[in-house]
Amino acid sequence: SEQLSSQDHYDYGMRAVMAVLRAAGNLKRRFPQEDEFVLMLRSIMDVNLCKFLSQDVPLFQGIISDLFPGIVLPPSDYKLMTAAIEEASAAANLQPTPYFTLKIIQLYEMIVVRHGLMVVGLPFSGKTAGYRVLAAALNIMHERGQDGQEAAQYFVVNPKAVTIGQLYGQFDPVSHEWSDGVLAVLFRKCASDPSPSRKWLVLDGPVDAIWIENMNTVLDDNKKLCLNSGEIIAMSPPMNMIFEVMDLAVASPATVSRCGMVYMEPHQLGVSPLLTSWLNTLPSHYSASLKERLVALFDAYATPVLRFVRKEVREACPTPDGNTAVSFMRLWASLAAPLMGTPELQRQAEPAKLQEAADALFMFALVLSAGSTAATVESRLHIQGFMRELVACKLEDYVSPSGHSYHNPDAPFVEISASALPPPVASALTAVPQAKEDSCMNDWMYDTDTFSWRKWIDLVDMAPIPEDASFRSIIVPTADSMAITFMLRAAVENRYPLLLVGPTGTGKTAYTASYLASLDPERYAPPNTIGFSAQTSANMAQSLIDAKLDKRRKGVYGPAMGKHAVVFVDDLNM
Helix, strand or coil, X not given: CCCCCCCCCCCCCHHHHHHHHHHHHHHHHHCCCCCHHXXXXXXXXXHHHHHCCCCCHHHHHHHHHHHCCCCCCCCCCCHHHHHHHHHHHHHCCCCCCHHHHHHHHHHHHHHHHCCEEEEEECCCCCHHXXXXXXXXXXXXXXXXXXXXXXXXXXXXXXXXXCCHHHHHEEECCCCCCEEECHHHHHHHHHHHCCCCCEEEEEEECCCCCCCXXXXXXXXXXXXXXXXXXXXXXXXXXXXXXEEEECCCCCCCHHHHHHCEEEEECHHHHCCHHHHHHHHHHCCCCCCHHHHHXXXXXXXXXXXXXXXXXXXXXXXXXXXXXXXXXXXXXXHHHHHHXXXXXXXXXXXXXXXXXXXXHHHHHHHHHXXXXXXXXXXXXXXXHHHHHHHHHHHCCCHHHCCCCXXXXXXXXXXXXXXXXXXXXXHHHHCCCCCCCCCXXXXXXXXEEEECCCCEEEEHHHHCCCCCCCCCCXXXXXXXXXXXXXXXXXXXXXXXXXXXXXXXXXXXXXCHHHHHHHHHHCCCCCCECCCEEEECCCCCCHHHHHHHHHCCCEEEECCEEECCCXXXXXXXXXXCCC
């Protein structure tokens, strides 16, 4: 604990020692003839290695090698489980990378020795996908009768989506009648199930000192949930409590010591598995050469730009690499759909034009995703300067704002034509000097009708404002309003969420409300605008959304048949 870094989820107390001893006992029963030094080393590694950050792993391994000199661990025999994990990953369109597979196996090892555990990590580190794939892999092994594994089922609850009373149960303030909470009902259901299958109660949401402290009797050796009604529900042996959290900044040491930890890091997983899975979802008529081109462009241009944005740019809203990459993929797919979304559209276009348009849409989507999170115009110009040097292969001489060098002689180079680049970036490849008015690449968009780059300002409708228009209804179109409306249209028509971020008075509500008012009433139900505040409760949000929907059947609500519903959450600042 003195040599490793200090983290909220690290714990070296007596409960951690007990977990090691429990793991050692399990190993001794499985391998009674094995050297006990090897068994103890294996149990220490299995219980502790999964919670360490990547920079602490070499230090921990160095400490272990000093304590157990000359002891060589034989590799664990997880061949059958690894094969089942690969099969389950393929079925879910996930990529079983070595890191992802390792973390799933570590999660399984932790489930065996601890009845309460936490999967900790930033978004896009594979926490949810990890336990889902493990459950599917165990089900596959159970069906085949391999390693004596039992089937697994999981029940997910978001503890922060409801009040404490709705989570555990509460007395009615008037009649004093007890009503069970969501967690109590699920806990009782799992505890009373006599089947030997594994049952995981997953609490997917932020940990705070209010609701997690009520879990202490469940997580320690009592293994009992104590409710305010006086009822005590004991955990059954096949049950596990799994908490899926981003961090444990506000969790007490008592809670941390009671749980096993599996730490997952997004940078270890990377964004290439996301790209591979996304390519598998593209329409089948997209050629293999197009997909290979997208992968090559992503490695050559998107990856360096993401690295530059992380190190040099102050973002208006912090975004992880995975989020930016997913935004890019959604944008490219929605931009390419009008051009080649169906086999008929693809056959009508010239192959050379399609190739150039695919490259141009790649750059356009990159500008709208990674190039648009910067908080200031100066930061956007820094990204543009980096992209100019990147496409011209001049990173060797490029000096970044922080002084960091981004030159990588082993980086892949993919040639791209100047016509596929925004004019402020394309001028780096041509002899034509950059025009003064072409100052920022964010001022340009790629028009798939003319296969050319146009300025947002050129799309502005110059029709005069009607004389009888009320003052409140007048919105003067600008380049920014055209860009935001374009993004809103792409998001609504392709049905993915969009978050507009900016300071007060920049027109977020006005632009969104103006676009939603223009939606085709034949295709879309009247837009539902709701506001969030610190006083908004889960019940209130649910009733606001359900009020504008029709009841289809019990528990199922939706817009009128044949229409899509759009929900606009105005003011998300809580």
